[in-house]
Amino acid sequence: MTSAPELTVIEVPVSDARVEPLLRELGDEYSRRYGKDAHAELARYPDEEFTAPYGGILLLLIEDGEPVAGGAFRRYDDTTAELKRIWTHSAHRRRGLARRVVTELEREAGARGYRRVYLTTGPRRPEARALYLAAGYAALFDTEADPETIGPLPFEKHLAEPDHTGKASTL
Template identity: 60%
Template sequence: MTAEPTAPTRPTVPSAYPETIEIRQVRVSDPAAAPLLAGLDLEYRTRYGPNDELGRYPDAEFAPPGGAFLILVERGRTVAGGAFRRLDAVTAELKRIWTDSGQRRRGLGRLVVRALEEEAARQGYRRVYLTTGPRQPEAAGLYLRAGYRPLHDLSVPVETLHHLVFEKDLPARGGRGQDVRAPEVQDA
């Protein structure tokens, strides 16, 4: 007797967020991802000048089985999102984390990071790694509040660093995405 394949799981929105928010896993080429990519491109150019950051990785790296691209949609509009890709067998690298400039200060970035962590753990990753630029202090603050450990030298002036590097261990997961230890308490 052959087991039936299980449907892919979708991240769920914690109850603290409005019912109008939906988390969707999409492909980079999905039209619903376009606002996120356009917003990121503008953000990167505004803060760092001309660059090709969004062209550094093939779209396939942000798709299962090794990656994911998640968007938050509210009332039919993409308001936030992010992605991860495989860095190594146990490590997912978070990328493309963005919140619409008119939707910031609502906790949507924290929700994106949490959803990416949950999906990475479901895919079997045990660690998350990420970098952000020195001209994105709000991103660095988000990662610190979400329990990420800085891997860069904190005694060096941030403006002298090319990247700010962070990591976080994910809870161990058993088969079919089941936690095998108590979940960590996270900043809400």
């Protein structure tokens, strides 16, 4: 695995044209893995849920402005952000970009006052399951069970409390 390249991180609205490839490829991939059209599921949440002050969409851009990875978060409850739509373009995988997306989403969620992050992934996404475990997320399911018998696999991670300077400190 090569190290992640230098990238620009930007926050954009759902309507930004650079988000469309993210959602299209993600929907196509989910549709292939689960055997049903997943595009409607991706459109299930109103765009407003992914806008400040409660949520956001972050994209990682290479030098020419092409999105190579991204993800979103939304308000789950008063203290919890829910990560959604984490994606790396198929031509840019295995380079640490998804991990960088998760880190950036956690940073931004923490800056908005969230103290916990929650997410789910599908049982047919073993690479996502491995990513979240490696990133310090606790599985909220029996990791020894067959994922197909569980359905969506829930995870959580508690974020560090900010210190008196507003910067995150370790717990």
